[in-house]
Amino acid sequence: MLSIPIALHIPASELAALPPASSSAPRESDDPTPVQELISTTLASRLYTYVCLPLTTPKWKDRWSRMCLQPPLGAGPSTADGADGHAPGRDPAVEKEAEEWRLHPKFEREEVTVTRLEETYSLIGMVSAWLELDSPESGIRYDSELALRQELAYSTYLDVRTVVLPPPRNRANVADYARAINAILNDTSFGSYMQLAVRIPVSEVEHRGGSPSGLGPGRTLAESPGIKSPQIVVSPNAGEEGGLDSAWEMWDVIRTVCGYNSRLSIVLDLSPPFPLRLGAMDRWSAEPIRHIFLPATSFIPNAKGYPVLAKANQIFLKEVMQFLPIFILSKTQANLHNAGGSKGYAEYVRFLEKTSTTLQAMRTEGTLESFASTYMDRVQAPLQPLMDNLQSSTYAIFERDPVKYERYEEAIFQALSARVEQETSVICVAGAGRGPLIARAYKAVQRIEGANVTIYAIEKNPNALVTLQERNALEWENAVTLFFGDMRSVELPEKVDILISELLGSFGDNELSPECLDGAQRFLKDDGISIPSFYTAHVAPLSSSKLYNEVLHQTIGDETKNAETPYVVMFQATNVLSGDGGGVRGVCGTTVQECWSFEHPRRDLFVDARGLPFSNTHNTRSAHLTFHIPHSGVLHGLAGYFEAHLYGDVSLSIHPETKALKSNNMLSWFPFYFPLKDPLYLPANAELDVHLWRMTSRQKVWYEWYAESFLPVPTPSFPSALEFITPQNTGAPNTPRHGSTPIRPPRPSPMLDASPTAEGHPPFLEIGGRGELSRVKIGQTKLHNPGGRSSWIGL
Numbered sequence: 001m002l003s004i005p006i007a008l009h010i011p012a013s014e015l016a017a018l019p020p021a022s023s024s025a026p027r028e029s030d031d032p033t034p035v036q037e038l039i040s041t042t043l044a045s046r047l048y049t050y051v052c053l054p055l056t057t058p059k060w061k062d063r064w065s066r067m068c069l070q071p072p073l074g075a076g077p078s079t080a081d082g083a084d085g086h087a088p089g090r091d092p093a094v095e096k097e098a099e100e101w102r103l104h105p106k107f108e109r110e111e112v113t114v115t116r117l118e119e120t121y122s123l124i125g126m127v128s129a130w131l132e133l134d135s136p137e138s139g140i141r142y143d144s145e146l147a148l149r150q151e152l153a154y155s156t157y158l159d160v161r162t163v164v165l166p167p168p169r170n171r172a173n174v175a176d177y178a179r180a181i182n183a184i185l186n187d188t189s190f191g192s193y194m195q196l197a198v199r200i201p202v203s204e205v206e207h208r209g210g211s212p213s214g215l216g217p218g219r220t221l222a223e224s225p226g227i228k229s230p231q232i233v234v235s236p237n238a239g240e241e242g243g244l245d246s247a248w249e250m251w252d253v254i255r256t257v258c259g260y261n262s263r264l265s266i267v268l269d270l271s272p273p274f275p276l277r278l279g280a281m282d283r284w285s286a287e288p289i290r291h292i293f294l295p296a297t298s299f300i301p302n303a304k305g306y307p308v309l310a311k312a313n314q315i316f317l318k319e320v321m322q323f324l325p326i327f328i329l330s331k332t333q334a335n336l337h338n339a340g341g342s343k344g345y346a347e348y349v350r351f352l353e354k355t356s357t358t359l360q361a362m363r364t365e366g367t368l369e370s371f372a373s374t375y376m377d378r379v380q381a382p383l384q385p386l387m388d389n390l391q392s393s394t395y396a397i398f399e400r401d402p403v404k405y406e407r408y409e410e411a412i413f414q415a416l417s418a419r420v421e422q423e424t425s426v427i428c429v430a431g432a433g434r435g436p437l438i439a440r441a442y443k444a445v446q447r448i449e450g451a452n453v454t455i456y457a458i459e460k461n462p463n464a465l466v467t468l469q470e471r472n473a474l475e476w477e478n479a480v481t482l483f484f485g486d487m488r489s490v491e492l493p494e495k496v497d498i499l500i501s502e503l504l505g506s507f508g509d510n511e512l513s514p515e516c517l518d519g520a521q522r523f524l525k526d527d528g529i530s531i532p533s534f535y536t537a538h539v540a541p542l543s544s545s546k547l548y549n550e551v552l553h554q555t556i557g558d559e560t561k562n563a564e565t566p567y568v569v570m571f572q573a574t575n576v577l578s579g580d581g582g583g584v585r586g587v588c589g590t591t592v593q594e595c596w597s598f599e600h601p602r603r604d605l606f607v608d609a610r611g612l613p614f615s616n617t618h619n620t621r622s623a624h625l626t627f628h629i630p631h632s633g634v635l636h637g638l639a640g641y642f643e644a645h646l647y648g649d650v651s652l653s654i655h656p657e658t659k660a661l662k663s664n665n666m667l668s669w670f671p672f673y674f675p676l677k678d679p680l681y682l683p684a685n686a687e688l689d690v691h692l693w694r695m696t697s698r699q700k701v702w703y704e705w706y707a708e709s710f711l712p713v714p715t716p717s718f719p720s721a722l723e724f725i726t727p728q729n730t731g732a733p734n735t736p737r738h739g740s741t742p743i744r745p746p747r748p749s750p751m752l753d754a755s756p757t758a759e760g761h762p763p764f765l766e767i768g769g770r771g772e773l774s775r776v777k778i779g780q781t782k783l784h785n786p787g788g789r790s791s792w793i794g795l
């Protein structure tokens with residue numbers, strides 16, 4: 001059982017207190033260095049699996065600052081007045097030194113904390129936190145990037161596997177930061193294994209102008225936030241979610257510019273103060289958090305003085321523990337709490353681990369979480385049981401479900417009980433597989449005294465039929481009459497009272513249950529019952545960089561094909577972006593919304609002489625749904641779910657809001673996932689219109705999907721119709737000619753910005769909704785899978 005790894009962060013001040021390797025008593029070259037000894041003692045305590053150290057010492061910061069933070073051109077009194085070709089105010093000797101460094105960047109021995117391969121085992125290296133890759137000053141950005149590359153080249157030399165990058169701080173220049181990181185990720189001289197973890201502080205943000213580190217005209221790093229709670233600079237007129245959104249937005253820019261590179265992850269810095277807004281932390285669970293930075297200052301004392309975390313943080317951390325992030329504990333030696341000592345923080349993390357219900361469920365045999373733990377966020381092609389013949393091992397996985405078959409037995413029991421007046425009942429299991437529903441039908445029969453039942457079973461998989469024959473002989477005394485073939489063409493000797501099937505997919509209809517049952521309903525008597533009788537498909541907008549990456553980086557298929565294929569996925573690092581409450585205009589639906597439904601049997605079908613439907617057009621469907629997006633986020637796809645009514649009060653559900661009530665712990669279906677080829681950014685309070693179609697031809701069924709985003713805006717006051725100018729009087733605006741029909745200005749493009757155009761057209765607005773609010777379109781996706789070109793299900 002894997003436990004949560006914990007790293008101890010050793011700050012520069014503690015490292016500085018160690019005796020320098022070169023100054024201690026004569027040493028053998030293979031004697032452990034002080035740093036090595038510190039790492040060994042830390043790991044020997046068994047509280048920690050890793051040690052997190054700054055890669056450089058203050059000496060490097062001093063040299064870099066001296067070389068790279070010289071006064072800008074023209075500042076201050078000249079030491080050299082420029083006559084010698086040097087910029088006034090700059091020391092030519094330092095300038096030369098800086099230029100030499102730029103040409104050949106390298107460290108001196110005392111500027112780095114680690115020097116040996118042996119020291120880097122179990123090491124997480126922290127890049128100099130004072131580097132400003134997003135400084136407003138291009139010179140500082142350039143020299144910071146050079147210094148970063150120098151640190152990473154040195155880390156590559158020493159085989160450091162994970163480095164923590166300095167936090168981005170300046171929203172306006174974060175694209176510069178992102179470009180620099182992307183260049184490194186694509187530079188093979190840094191190897192292809194090193195993980196780059198961007199430190200992102202979640203703390204509420206201060207709004208202030210100027211340079212984030214205070215690198216004013218003097219360009220010093222004196223106010224540099226360094227390793228202490230980095231703060232983000234956002235413009236004072238940032239959106240209503242302000243700094244919180246900025247932290248996430250900066251991350252969004254970085255990972256987007258870096259093409260969702262899988263070597264890029266987040267160190268979520270939980271330094272105080274914490275975001276107070278409800279749901280503020282949810283979005284992080286859809287991001288690649290590999291580390292949590294947790295300083296002792298984030299802890300509060302409990303009644304006995306031991307360090308504990310506030311409730312909201314506990315809840316968040318217990319939830320993200322399912323991703324097994326490395327906790328980096330910092331300032332544990334600072335004696336900030338009266339009890340617990342320096343170990344108290346690691347012990348508290350272990351306590352959270354033990355009380356994390358999500359993590360414990362993953363570790364408990366028989367739960368959905370433990371069953372699914374190896375499938376988390378892995379996209380899989382949905383089964384096609386109609387087109388393909390399933391393997392025995394696939395059936396065996398279905399049959400491990402403790403809930404599905406119990407629910408079916410209960411539904412069959414209730415249906416048979418409703419027929420107690422009848423002398424006999426005829427049951428048909430259509431698509432019997434290896435026979436678990438037949439076995440449950442027998443169990444239901446046994447629960448009803450004196451029940452007299454005939455059972456037929458149909459299966460088109462010739463291999464599964466062998467298992468059915470064997471079970472029939474060994475378990476059911478050959479009482480089941482087996483039919484080999486497709487239920488749409490097989491003939492039964494008589495009509496049946498109950499038609500039982502389980503042809504459902506994660507989206508309800510995606511394994512072609514509607515089409516198969518339309519073909520089988522001719523077996524049913526006029527008052528016959530279908531189990532299931534009804535099912536519905538549901539969707540919700542989903543954010544998950546992990547899934548986006550999974551779809552993008554599949555080894556087979558081209559990008560378009562992969563992005564136009566729905567998958568089944570056990571969601572883990574995902575976040576549903578929608579919220580309840582109708583949104584700003586009060587017109588949006590709920591968090592998860594129903595697309596469509598199917599009912600069986602369908603008595604209104606137009607059928608041929610054999611009872612088969614003439615065409616399949618009655619099984620096409622379309623949905624147009626509007627979602628409210630309360631917090632900004634990136635849409636990567638749509639989550640799909642189903643609910644099925646079996647009979648009486650028995651249902652199955654994988655809908656997140658009803659599954660616990662209807663079929664808790666059911667394992668058979670992971671949710672459905674419709675990916676998007678390109679992510680769609682959604683600002684806070686956006687409305688998302690999702691269009692989904694179920695299409696059909698003679699040979700196949702497929703889905704197409706598309707989404708548009710809008711932002712609610714106040715309705716502008718349009719001029720009244722009579723005030724519109726006609727072609728005849730364009731020279732004299734606002735004076736329509738009597739008798740001529742006023743001509744409306746051409747309808748502007750839906751993609752126009754909200755501000756009036758150069759021609760003075762008002763922006764395109766959809767009028768309606770509550771009060772004076774309309775909406776302006778801000779984005780759209782491609783139409784995915786037109787004509788079923790990339791994915792379809794064969795009929």
Ligand SMILES: C[S@@+](CC[C@H](N)C(=O)[O-])C[C@H]1O[C@@H](n2cnc3c(N)ncnc32)[C@H](O)[C@@H]1O
Nearest residue numbers: 385386398431432433459460461486487502516
């Ligand atoms: C999802 S499996 C369920 C199997 C079994 N009833 C269970 O619950 O474990 C669906 C089964 O229906 C069979 N099937 C699908 N379409 C069929 C059709 N049109 N006619 C006959 N069998 C079909 C498949 O071969 C497969 O065995």
